[in-house]
Amino acid sequence: MSAATAGSASDDPIAIICGAGALPFAVAESVMKRRRPVVLFALRGWTDPERVRAYPHYWAALGQFGWFCRMARTEGCREVVFIGSVARPRLWRMRPDATTLRLLPRVWRHYRGGDDYLLSGIGKIFEEHGFRLVGIPEIAPEILMPAGPLGRHRPSEQDERDIAKGLLLLSAMSPFDVGQAAVVADQRVLAIEAAEGTDGMLSRIARLRQDRKIEPGVGRGVLVKAAKRGQDRRLDLPSIGPQTIELSAKAGLAGIAVSTGSVILAEAQRLPQAADRACLFVVGMPEEPPEK
Amino acid sequence: MSAATAGSASDDPIAIICGAGALPFAVAESVMKRRRPVVLFALRGWTDPERVRAYPHYWAALGQFGWFCRMARTEGCREVVFIGSVARPRLWRMRPDATTLRLLPRVWRHYRGGDDYLLSGIGKIFEEHGFRLVGIPEIAPEILMPAGPLGRHRPSEQDERDIAKGLLLLSAMSPFDVGQAAVVADQRVLAIEAAEGTDGMLSRIARLRQDRKIEPGVGRGVLVKAAKRGQDRRLDLPSIGPQTIELSAKAGLAGIAVSTGSVILAEAQRLPQAADRACLFVVGMPEEPPEK
Numbered sequence: 001m002s003a004a005t006a007g008s009a010s011d012d013p014i015a016i017i018c019g020a021g022a023l024p025f026a027v028a029e030s031v032m033k034r035r036r037p038v039v040l041f042a043l044r045g046w047t048d049p050e051r052v053r054a055y056p057h058y059w060a061a062l063g064q065f066g067w068f069c070r071m072a073r074t075e076g077c078r079e080v081v082f083i084g085s086v087a088r089p090r091l092w093r094m095r096p097d098a099t100t101l102r103l104l105p106r107v108w109r110h111y112r113g114g115d116d117y118l119l120s121g122i123g124k125i126f127e128e129h130g131f132r133l134v135g136i137p138e139i140a141p142e143i144l145m146p147a148g149p150l151g152r153h154r155p156s157e158q159d160e161r162d163i164a165k166g167l168l169l170l171s172a173m174s175p176f177d178v179g180q181a182a183v184v185a186d187q188r189v190l191a192i193e194a195a196e197g198t199d200g201m202l203s204r205i206a207r208l209r210q211d212r213k214i215e216p217g218v219g220r221g222v223l224v225k226a227a228k229r230g231q232d233r234r235l236d237l238p239s240i241g242p243q244t245i246e247l248s249a250k251a252g253l254a255g256i257a258v259s260t261g262s263v264i265l266a267e268a269q270r271l272p273q274a275a276d277r278a279c280l281f282v283v284g285m286p287e288e289p290p291e292k
Numbered sequence: 293m294s295a296a297t298a299g300s301a302s303d304d305p306i307a308i309i310c311g312a313g314a315l316p317f318a319v320a321e322s323v324m325k326r327r328r329p330v331v332l333f334a335l336r337g338w339t340d341p342e343r344v345r346a347y348p349h350y351w352a353a354l355g356q357f358g359w360f361c362r363m364a365r366t367e368g369c370r371e372v373v374f375i376g377s378v379a380r381p382r383l384w385r386m387r388p389d390a391t392t393l394r395l396l397p398r399v400w401r402h403y404r405g406g407d408d409y410l411l412s413g414i415g416k417i418f419e420e421h422g423f424r425l426v427g428i429p430e431i432a433p434e435i436l437m438p439a440g441p442l443g444r445h446r447p448s449e450q451d452e453r454d455i456a457k458g459l460l461l462l463s464a465m466s467p468f469d470v471g472q473a474a475v476v477a478d479q480r481v482l483a484i485e486a487a488e489g490t491d492g493m494l495s496r497i498a499r500l501r502q503d504r505k506i507e508p509g510v511g512r513g514v515l516v517k518a519a520k521r522g523q524d525r526r527l528d529l530p531s532i533g534p535q536t537i538e539l540s541a542k543a544g545l546a547g548i549a550v551s552t553g554s555v556i557l558a559e560a561q562r563l564p565q566a567a568d569r570a571c572l573f574v575v576g577m578p579e580e581p582p583e584k
Contacts, residue, residue, distance in 0.1 A: 165468065168468070172467070175464070176457065177480075182486075183486075189487075191487060192484040194481050195480075195481075195482040204496070213488075
């Protein structure tokens with residue numbers, strides 16, 4: 001077997017467990033372009049039912065882990081990828097099957113920790129059942145943020161300083177399993193993301209500006225976004241998309257800086273145009289911030 | 293001259309530059325209880341005009357630094373304290389006098405950094421004009437958070453773990469001149485304060501809970517609040533008051549943990565009762581978080 005295709009050397013179909021949004025389909029397209037088959041496992045309540053029809057797929061409910069294992073094996077899948085957002089599910093909405101019930105005490109323990117802890121615990125369980133968890137960098141690298149600017153705008157020197165401060169801050173918060181994004185303007189940290197998510201944080205900045213609660217004028221400030229250090233890259237990578245650009249513009253920011261190789265681009269081909277239209281820069285930064 | 297009075301050894305009147313809220317008057321009362329005279333410098337637009345009448349006072353506009361120096365010297369003040377919130381003022385609303393105009397380039401440079409940088413720069417300017425900046429711990433220690441619980445409720449073991457995580461997080465963010473407060477529930481960081489302020493952050497938690505965007509149930513989670521490491525204790529200490537308790541209750545938290553000796557209590561005597569009524573603990577924690 002040749003390893004000419006980038007990423008996985010396997011020709012088995014890959015099982016794609018699909019959350020909400022457009023990302024699952026971008027991943028499916030990317031995998032299929034490499035002539036590798038896919039089987040989508042759509043999650044009721046999350047996966048887009050219109051779009052999933054275009055692909056070989058099953059509908060599943062959260063908690064049907066035993067059923068998933070049987071179906072995925074029947075389809076010949078040995079590799080599994082998670083993609084698309086699934087809000088931390090409420091456990092009482094799960095419909096656990098027998099296998100899941102046996103695993104519940106373990107999942108519950110992981111559930112009480114941070115997101116990373118939850119996800120790495122789930123990852124281990126998949127592996128113990130004979131599936132290899134693969135990540136987006138491995139199977140669909142073209143939907144990850146590349147180095148350099150996406151559109152025609154570039155960060156100024158002041159923006160570069162704000163970006164450096166933001167990356168250092170995110171890095172310092174990494175051990176606490178929080179903070180994949182922050183907003184820095186004129187060296188002042190205006191917002192740090194936690195449970196509200198990036199969109200929530202950007203809306204807050206827009207509101208604070210409107211209420212004249214923050215000083216730096218419109219067109220100043222950078223959204224800095226990075227994967228957590230040591231985050232399992234096979235699970236829950238952060239993403240940006242056209243909506244991130246739109247909300248950053250509404251928040252009056254100068255641009256968006258994203259660590260390369262670990263942030264997923266939703267609707268990647270639309271982003272440069274969206275950035276230009278919004279007069280924002282969107283730039284990929286190397287993961288190690290410069291020493292300061 | 294005896295040094296029997298706690299705090300300053302001076303008998304000169306102390307100049308109290310007053311921001312918004314009740315704190316300036318609590319400080320004035322505390323100083324006067326030690327038989328030391330006060331002169332309040334009320335800032336137009338910030339200081340409560342009703343309450344300031346009870347004290348010897350002048351009205352001033354932001355930016356009248358030369359005028360302040362003359363008046364304070366005339367009154368025999370050699371020590372100055374800042375107290376009460378002043379939102380980062382918009383520079384174009386200042387009415388700078390000649391002395392201030394000369395200092396503006398320096399203030400402007402400091403203004404572009406974080407809050408600490410701004411405040412320590414302003415502190416230095418006062419000292420160069422012959423005033424000693426004093427802090428609340430020195431002149432009114434009884435309005436600082438003491439060790440131990442304020443009311444009858446106590447943190448549980450789970451709460452203690454959340455408090456420890458929150459204190460470590462705030463400590464890690466300290467070098468970035470941000471983050472005097474965070475909310476941690478079941479070891480998960482739900483919110484980190486930046487430009488929105490503590491009240492804004494607590495309202496966000498209440499909203500996220502209402503929208504069922506966060507998992508831990510009502511009665512879980514702790515507001516953790518501490519002064520920044522290395523923060524100039526003479527300037528801009530964080531504070532909590534009855535409103536903090538009320539908003540924490542609305543956010544469904546279990547309680548509030550505050551570092552001792554560096555967080556000011558607004559309406560200190562009302563707090564234990566407010567905590568009991570809201571069924572929250574309010575506890576003072578030693579400043580050094582336990583090693584983990």
